[in-house]
Amino acid sequence: MADDIKRKIEELAALGKDRSEMDLWLGLLPAMTDEELQALSRNISREFALLRPAGADAK
Numbered sequence: 001m002a003d004d005i006k007r008k009i010e011e012l013a014a015l016g017k018d019r020s021e022m023d024l025w026l027g028l029l030p031a032m033t034d035e036e037l038q039a040l041s042r043n044i045s046r047e048f049a050l051l052r053p054a055g056a057d058a059k
Contacts, residue, residue, distance in 0.1 A: 001037050002029050008044045015051045 006026060013022040025040065032040065 001034070001041070002032075005029060005037060005041055005044065008041075008048070012044065012047055012051065015048075017047060017051065 006029065009022050009025050013019050029037070029040075
């Protein structure tokens with residue numbers, strides 16, 4: 001799960017999310033419990049929804 005979250009965090013940074021916040025999340029990952037990782041994953045999903053234009057994932 002942590003590797004998937006790392007990838008998503010890097011994608012958020014590429015989309016323009018504040019890099020310092022992304023670095024903070026990356027630094028905290030090793031100490032997070034499974035429950036905290038799940039909560040972070042949900043938060044990241046919300047961030048994607050806010051940053052990606054509507055229909056950007058449609059193919």
